Amino acid sequence: MFYQFYEFTHAALAPWRAAADSVRLASKNPLNPYSHTPAGRAMAAGLEVFERTTRRYGKPEFGLDTTEIAERPVEVQERIVWSKPFCNVVHFKRDLPSGHAPDPKILLVAPMSGHYATLLRGTVERLLPEAEVYITDWIDARMVPLSEGRFDLDDYIDYIIEMLHDLGPDVHVMAVCQPSVPVLAAIAVMEQRGDRQVPLTMTLMGGPIDTRINPTGVNELAQTKPIEWFENNVIMAVPWPLPGFGRPVYPGFLQLSGFMTMNLDRHMIAHKDFFLHLVDGDGDSAEKHRDFYDEYLAVMDMTAEFYLQTVQAVFIDHALPKGELMHRGQPVDTTAIRNVALLTVEGERDDISGLGQTQAAQTICPNIPQEMRAHYVQDTVGHYGVFNGSRFRKQIAPRILDFVRTQAAARTGSASSGPKLASVAGGKSA
Structure with missing residues (x-):
């Protein structure tokens, strides 16, 4: 009511x-x-x-009609290239000048944690001059009819796998905050299956991989309440006459x-x-x-089943770092990841995903070769500054793009281009 x-x-x-x-x-x-x-x-x-x-407040627009490449303005068009009931993948197609060398193809996985994908507008804007950018545009659950079925953590992982299959094996995936867990799980599932469509790299940014490390207020709330408390206090049915009438959601x-x-x-x-x-x-x-x-x-709104499973698995059970996360009844084994390079990025003052929570991915993926992994901590920034703002534009994004190019070049044997990691100051690399 x-x-x-x-x-x-x-x-x-x-x-x-x-x-x-x-x-x-x-x-x-x-x-x-x-x-x-x-x-x-x-x-x-x-x-x-x-x-x-x-x-x-309705869903904002990205409003990214142009970008700048080689100091010249280039038109950008938004195109939906993949679609399911709970998510679209939007491609920011650039009108590239003739002879322009191919740029890295990046799938940017936006959080499904309350805000729309436009929260990453600044992230997309910074990447556009140097990458072919795709982004997950999650659908408001109250706008999805009940006839479309449920959407839970297993479905989220399946969506990621389908997106990666659709975009091809030359893609690089970036997960910002919440999707770090399902993205890492999706890649582990693909590696366990021997899937050749795994991405070249994965970049996890400010994500709650292991919330036992430096727990924040958000983490502590989940630890002090049983899952039944969340179900009884924050889950409600979408009212009539909205399209999702009757769907249980976290509003x-x-x-x-x-x-x-x-x-x-x-x-x-x-x-x-x-x-x-x-x-x-x-x-x-x-x-x-x-x-x-x-x-x-x-x-x-988020579907109730996805929200409750995420709270239980990520914040209460710590299932992924403990090796207990299940997908479709099968265990998710992150030690199976061998062919996907890993970059983890954290903010020194992150009050949502505490320092060290994202770096935990490095520990639970021990079979990624050393030359295919890197960790970076940006000083003086909080959670939002990990993926937006001046420090992201000037210090974090160049490192991500260099990591992406370097790893892609290592697979093809071509020379890497772009700024080197060591050329960007202002943080701590490992």
């Missing part, structure tokens, strides 16, 4: 939001003398804050409330500052606030 009450409240507020927006526009109209007074600006600012904090608005309460004081200060920027006429600062929260407040 709580989900229904949320939907009812949102609908009931719709007329108030419309009225607030109308009065705000009137209060800002330069032909209105009141708009030039402090009281008028304060009213317009307050009404915008009200409208933005009560609206539903996006509940996930968002969890995100917000972790840093509630920071969000309250940000909205206070937003109000003051509007009153003062500081348009640039106000626009930065809008851009951030348009993305941050856009959330999606």
Whole structure:
């Protein structure tokens, strides 16, 4: 009933939001003398804050229409190249100049943890000049009819395997945060089967491979509650008339409330500052606030079975590092991985996946040759900084791209191109 009450409240507020927006526009109209007074600006600012904090934020656009290659602008088109009920794979197809040498093909696996794949817009933008980028665009579970069936951790692993088969053996896979576990499991399953379509490399970034190491607040919550608590308190049925009516989900608005309460004081200060920027006429600062929260407040539902299995396997049982994770009734053996190069990347100040949790992949994949593995810790960055921001653009991304090129060159015997790992300062390599 709580989900229904949320939907009812949102609908009931719709007329108030419309009225607030109308009065705000009137209060800002330069032909209105009141708009030039402090009281008028304060009213317009307050009404915008009200409208933005009560609206539903839809899925954002990537908006990456161009990139720059060899200091020249190049058009980019989004194309869906693989599709299943719970996920599309989007290819950012570049209009490359004639004679341009092939770039590495990278499958970027976005988190299915509440936010849309557009959270990795900055990641995609940085990779585009030097790579052929594909990204998993997960579907909001409340928009998937019950007739499409369930989606659990086994299905997630199968999706990854199917994507890799579709893209071919020359692909490089990058997993950001949550998908590090199912991506590593998928590659282990493929190696156990002797699958020749395994990717050339896998890069795991800020992922909870072993949450026993440096546990964070997120990890500790899972340890203090039985799985029945999560099932009884956060799982709800999608209400009518949404397409997924009746599907049990972990609702996006509940996930968002969890995100917000972790840093509630920071969000309250940000909205206070937003109000003051509007009153003062500081348009640039106000626009930065809008851009951030348009993305941050856009959330999606997750299927109950996927969420509960992930909590149980990853955060309570630590199944993957203990060698106890199962896929379709068969054990997942990470020691079978021999042919896929491994790069792990962590942030020194990560408060979601603690330092060392991702590096654990190096330990549980002992049969990857030493020359096919690397680990990097970026200093002074938190979880978000592992895959976005200036440090990612200038220090982390060049290392990933160099690792990808170097490993691809080692397989083909061709010379590697691009910046070398040692040429990028600001972190710690191992």
